[in-house]
Amino acid sequence: TCPGLHLSADRSSKHLEYSKWKRSPYKHQSNVICSFLRLDLLPAKNGEEVTKHFLQELLNILLAYISKSLNRSSKVLDFHHPHQLKEGLEGFSLELQDQPDNLEQFTYEIAPVFILMEDIIFKKMHSIIGWSEKEGDGIFCPGGTMSNLYSVLLARYHFFPRVKTAGMLALPPLALLTSTHSHFSIKKSAAVLGIGSESVFLVKGKMIPKELESSIRTAKSKGLVPFYVNATAGTTVYGAIDPLNDIADICERFGLWMHVDAAWGGGLLLSKRHRMKLQGIDRASSITWNPHKMMGVPLQCSVILVQKKGLLQECNQLCAEYLFQPDKHYDVSYDTGDKSIQCGRHVDIFKLWLMWKAKGSEGFESQVNHCLENAEYLYYKLKSRKDFQLVFQSQPEHSNVCFWYLPTSVRNMPPGPERDRELHMVAPKIKAKMMEEGMTMIGYQPLGDKVNFFRCVFSNPATQKEDVDFLLDEITRLGRELYS
Amino acid sequence: TCPGLHLSADRSSKHLEYSKWKRSPYKHQSNVICSFLRLDLLPAKNGEEVTKHFLQELLNILLAYISKSLNRSSKVLDFHHPHQLKEGLEGFSLELQDQPDNLEQFTYEIAPVFILMEDIIFKKMHSIIGWSEKEGDGIFCPGGTMSNLYSVLLARYHFFPRVKTAGMLALPPLALLTSTHSHFSIKKSAAVLGIGSESVFLVKGKMIPKELESSIRTAKSKGLVPFYVNATAGTTVYGAIDPLNDIADICERFGLWMHVDAAWGGGLLLSKRHRMKLQGIDRASSITWNPHKMMGVPLQCSVILVQKKGLLQECNQLCAEYLFQPDKHYDVSYDTGDKSIQCGRHVDIFKLWLMWKAKGSEGFESQVNHCLENAEYLYYKLKSRKDFQLVFQSQPEHSNVCFWYLPTSVRNMPPGPERDRELHMVAPKIKAKMMEEGMTMIGYQPLGDKVNFFRCVFSNPATQKEDVDFLLDEITRLGRELYS
Known part of the structure; x- marks a missing residue:
């Protein structure tokens, strides 16, 4: 896919994880570190200091590791039998709990088992x-x-x-x-x-x-x-x-x-x-x-x-x-x-x-629930507006929400092939304008007898209702500019 | 493979990259950063300060990136057509040269194209x-x-x-x-x-x-x-x-x-x-x-x-x-x-x-040459010693060197199935002792009509002749302890 798009795939995640990016053979991993932890790091509010401290600790560990591994007099192997590792390393258990583990409990020296x-x-x-x-x-x-x-x-x-x-x-x-x-x-x-x-x-x-x-x-x-x-x-x-x-x-x-x-x-x-x-x-x-x-x-x-x-x-x-x-x-x-x-x-x-x-399992649970709540929020927003139309009237089972933007000209047309032809052009036009401006991104596609529709997929737990509002505002703004 | 071994797979790389680790479904990536650069970072001598500085810069970039991507008013996309990207980004070319590029020339903000x-x-x-x-x-x-x-x-x-x-x-x-x-x-x-x-x-x-x-x-x-x-x-x-x-x-x-x-x-x-x-x-x-x-x-x-x-x-x-x-x-x-x-x-x-x-291509070239020189060094060392025997008399084509360690008892036996049976046990015994002590690691295997032999494969450019000497000294020391 177009390389210019890759950069944004990642940056756009703050708004919404647009499914469009699924077609990209690459996604970035730069959010690795911050997404590992639950509450205190960025994207948490006021998380900058904690994040900086966390990354600083990581840096020290890396450095110590490299130095140590270059020292010929250090051991290359500290052998443990599998059952010993499973039973726990110096009080640290590999087992997973429902609740999150405290950061302090995490020993960085754990063997990569x-x-x-x-x-x-x-x-x-x-x-x-x-x-x-x-x-x-x-x-x-x-x-x-x-x-x-x-x-x-x-x-x-x-x-x-x-x-x-x-x-x-x-x-x-x-x-x-x-x-x-x-x-x-x-x-x-x-x-x-x-x-x-x-x-x-x-x-x-x-x-x-x-x-x-x-x-x-x-x-x-x-x-x-x-x-x-x-x-x-x-x-x-x-x-x-x-x-x-x-x-x-x-x-x-x-x-x-x-x-x-x-x-x-x-x-x-x-x-x-x-x-x-x-x-x-x-x-x-x-x-x-x-x-x-x-x-x-x-x-x-x-x-x-x-x-x-x-x-x-x-x-x-x-x-x-x-x-x-x-x-x-x-x-x-x-x-x-x-x-x-x-x-x-x-x-x-x-x-x-x-x-x-x-x-913890509970952390994932609240993350999943949050994404589906965002989808539900978008669904009800769209349902209440005349300038948007849902592809399906029923509530989405997952966090995919599919919809059309309806410029006034299209809204005033009777259903039929002529309206379909017109509506089919709307999403690509808005998308092209979006890419030019670069403020937001969303994917679209036709499927079966349905002409080009937008598809919004929520999987980023950092997404807020304000981001959903922002997306709809942007589509509306661009749509009005294009169809005024 | 045994999880205890994984840890060492990485740490052992300072000595020799033993092909034994190939069988492991996982290898670590912790050396990523230091291996990206040519001369000044660890494992270079006195590279600690430069490495620390480099990692610190990386940390700042990460932090700035996270903060920026959380700011709703920043763009999610800065679109460039593929040909624009290929022609160069603000003076930075994606093309590869024979010579290494200077660190200073490297712009961290490059789009991940x-x-x-x-x-x-x-x-x-x-x-x-x-x-x-x-x-x-x-x-x-x-x-x-x-x-x-x-x-x-x-x-x-x-x-x-x-x-x-x-x-x-x-x-x-x-x-x-x-x-x-x-x-x-x-x-x-x-x-x-x-x-x-x-x-x-x-x-x-x-x-x-x-x-x-x-x-x-x-x-x-x-x-x-x-x-x-x-x-x-x-x-x-x-x-x-x-x-x-x-x-x-x-x-x-x-x-x-x-x-x-x-x-x-x-x-x-x-x-x-x-x-x-x-x-x-x-x-x-x-x-x-x-x-x-x-x-x-x-x-x-x-x-x-x-x-x-x-x-x-x-x-x-x-x-x-x-x-x-x-x-x-x-x-x-x-x-x-x-x-x-x-x-x-x-x-x-x-x-x-x-x-x-x-x-640069030249950096890879000298790295490859260095690994083959190490293999050659080991080959001639083994050739000159009575307590070792090469699996093949001819110089290795690549950096694999296969050999047996011969305890005196084996050396004194005439060729034949009895000597083979005895020799077959030597490498596993020494290897088990090696793992206990943890100072060095090397793989072995039988192949066809050849009984268990050690196999040393050089692919780590940080390996020195002293590491080769160290390996042979260790095998000899353990062998003597086991067969005295």
């Missing part, structure tokens, strides 16, 4: 989903598309383990099912994995259970073997959530793998107020959940969670002896290297673990 | 490889395994574009060829992509051209269609480089895609002294090159380079309208989002670009 952190985070996520302690596995992936790709890969291996060695030629022709509004990564996965994008059946609407059933039957009648259904919890554009329990019923009946793409909607599970929207998610065979979206973890942080233990390992291991030595003198069950497609990985876990430790 | 940086880096890499200006494309991947996976994906699509929509069932049974010493990712790619790991033919040795030819014929006689050959430039264990020109001849003759996995060996291209070892690499259809290895860029930084322009895009695009709007008012040729399998990506380019800017 990333694999244990993964273990703890996955257990936490499994319990939030509703899986029993005997179930559940997972791995961090470079983005939601890769997490979804893993789900297809795992489902295929689960039903047809021969595919790993013998390839697709040893399998019957397969079929995958997903909704028309689902993320393009399901089709992409089918293409990459050698199943072919034509094997993906698109089911109508906010996945209509009857339509799903009939698509399954159609696939079968064509001689294909359906094996995988993707349900979306939080679609990209509308933030809609497929009826998970109904879909789970159908998957059970037909013996299909149920994946839930909750990349965007997963965050709602942290809110007592909103989690019932995802009822039935515990029946999924696998789940994609991106903490880098609603939970505000800096890009990238995406997980694929798998109900069946051991499957990830079985599916992806190739036993590269020189990489994974079997004769180690410690507990090797934490050697997770061959669960992933990749070899080395980014330390995405650390960002999530640290934020969870600092905010 | 990552896509343009990618463009510049790829052009640089293409010209280093020897591709013409009309050729060449590329993308940053989450690790070398993914880069290799892309190469197989692209080769398959190049010969059989139908696979994208129709899957493997529309294709004849395929065959891939690679050497027994190549990275396991080729087999993994075949498994993931639905080709099947059994389709991978392992060619003997440091790929023997005659053996490659005969494997191609064997595959054909079995009714398979060979389409892809992976040549390795820098194998994981020995650092060996396959004969690229001979392999290119064969690929041309049979009409096969030639991939060069130069994940590890690619760095040698930056050295006038060593680049001839990779002669013929310009004939490759695709190349994996990991700047996070020999060039010292913090994990992860891996690229797949593709000779045929446009193929990446064709192979991976799915036209998700809501992500990639076609009606933008600026040059969209820099919209690279649909070239990758993933959607969002880490900003791995920035680390590489910044290091290149700061070190």
